[in-house]
Amino acid sequence: MHNALRVYVRNASLQRVGQVDDYTSLTVVPRHNAIGSFTMEISADSTKAALLVEGNGLIIHTAGGQLVDSGPIRTVDWARSESDAGGGRLTVSGVSDTALLAQYTCWPAPTAAIGSQGSTVYKISAAKAETAMRALVNLNAGPGALAARKTALLTLAADGTRGPTITREVAQFDGLLTVLQDIAEAAGLGFRVVQVGASLQFQVYAPTDRSGTARFSFGLGNLTDANYSTTPPTCTRAVVVAGGQSSPRVCQTYDRADPLYPGLIIEQFVDLTSVDTASVDLTAQLNQAAEEALTAGAGKGSLSISPIDLPMLAYGRDYQVGDTVAAQVRSTWWTDVVREVTLSCTAAEGTAVKAAVGGDTGDNTVARIYRYIGQVKKDVARLKTRKAA
Template sequence: MHHTALRVYVRDATLARIGLVDDYTSLAMTPRYNAVGSFVMEIAADSAKAGLLVEGNGLIIRTADGDLVDSGPIRAVDWARSASDAGGGRLTVAGVSDTSVLAEYTCWPKPTAAITAQTDAVYKISAAKAETAMRALVDLNAGPGALASRKNPLLTLASDGARGPTISREVNQFDGLLAVLTDLANAAGLGFRVVQVGAGLQFQVYEPVDRSGTARFSFGLGNLTEATYSTTPPSCTRAIVVAGGQSSPRICKVYDRADPLFPGLVVEQFVDQTGVDTASVDLVAQMDQAAEEALTAGAGKGSLSISPIDIPNLRYGRDYTVGDTVSAQVRSTWTTDVVREVVLNSTAAQGTTVKAAVGAESPSTVAQIYRYIAQVKKDVGRLKTRKAA
């Protein structure tokens, strides 16, 4: 097995490790920041390890250095054989990261009450730290504090670090738990994941690390083989927030945020807070936060895709990982942003290659690379104007 190849371990339904797969043909592993990761592995169908690769079991994938890349359940095992295949054909094993467990639940307005007692229209978060609020949502809807009929017996929660800003928000009844957590985390600049810890699955919230001073990629440094960037225009530059109007007076407020690449563009978006009673003492905070989330989600974005090369002093999984901030040279300028997704392609015979997507869904108002591209285009425009004059 190549010394840089990913290490693949199989676990059973109780999360107990039952074997090592060291003869896979190929493996594509995609960990994602604040989202569900995935994996696809191909292996000879007549491998001695093929019997372990069944739905209900799962994989634990680590780097050659032993660092956890991701873990998760096997969702599909497909068999195929062509005339060119030797032996018994090949198996394609696909699965998702353990963070997917969060997608199996919704947010109940009264999570400790039976379904017949769900009389509230919203679940209210009042002046809680973002991490505390996220943990409470998981705990009460899927974790140890959930109703017995909803509780996932394998799910635990890491200790509360009270990270992130204080938030006030109302969660609509039965919104998807994963979607709500993603919104909260991205707005707060936090990361979250579910990974296997011992014999359980642990929900963790963390603060991404700024490694832009040490994790630097460029063609000049010899640790980059490919780089591309692109921009997506804004979908919201004006948030029209409407609260009340049902059991309380209607209040409307407009929030504007100019886009650096399209400063004259106005894209309005209705932000429905009509379920919020306008007599609420935290009404302004709730409306402000709803506008901030809409403007952040709808901001123009820049995405940078890089294909870095692992070198002795800079390796994925050891020196940077998904969620960290890294630096990359775009043309002649350095830019920094969050690693949103990494695709690791590995073969047992040839080792592992890495491709990272940076900044596509940055939690900042507008990704730094987007601002950089906006400035470049403005400079080019001014240059053309001077030449024309």
């Protein structure tokens, strides 16, 4: 297929066992700081069909050889209609290897057995954001985790000590992926898990600003369509409350005006009541918690564009998910992070690219509301836990 995405199959040991070059269609969606996905259709009569089973995975590259994403196969569905020739068709779906992070929670004492979890928080103190993220992954899922929790094939890329210094506490058994997303978004970093050799590697990276070279507009001839939408903020004032249990209660508010709604005040409670207010780093913890809440609750703009790969500007070579690009919206140039890219490939049309720029994690408005409700439910659960104690 001309300009086709290259698909390789791996087994449970991450060894390549074959290449699939006869698929009918393929859609792969790598996402910045979130779980990507892929869906592939292929004839059930293909000689490669036997490789496409749950437990195996796919490694997907651009035609130029750049890695798009990798991940396990989750479902293999079969269907046949009277118009289908032969044995019907298979629909193979899966997720990116970053989904591994969603399988784990953050234990307050990650090196201790479950019966010895005496604390209610895991403390991160005076560490660079990348260093803290690596420690969370290492101790809860990686080489430094308990034997029963360790993912044998998971490794960590070298620590680049990127991002600002952070001081915060992680509530007991918070989802590892969610905590990483909070830290990364506030620190301006990216992370992912991808296959490197015969291992799954957790990587942290500093997104690259390519807005000076990766520029898209109808006038430049490298856009087929574009649309822009906004989502109002869910938090413009963080009400951070620390202590109140074994130490005096401290309350502090942090405001961040929304540029589209400068007079709008939306308060959000940020629970740090498990923090001892006599701590020498109390101010740093309050500031960190407020920064994360205001960043997560800020108003968002989302731009969806359909770029055209040209010899001088192509996805995978000249810009990636997580990079900052520029696109012309009406008469104004919009600069923001590429949150996700949808690559669709068919035998007849080759590969088409559609990019989502801006937003929070590539979510639409409905998904954002659900995320907000999920946070409310988590806070309620914490309150019930404290009352029970």
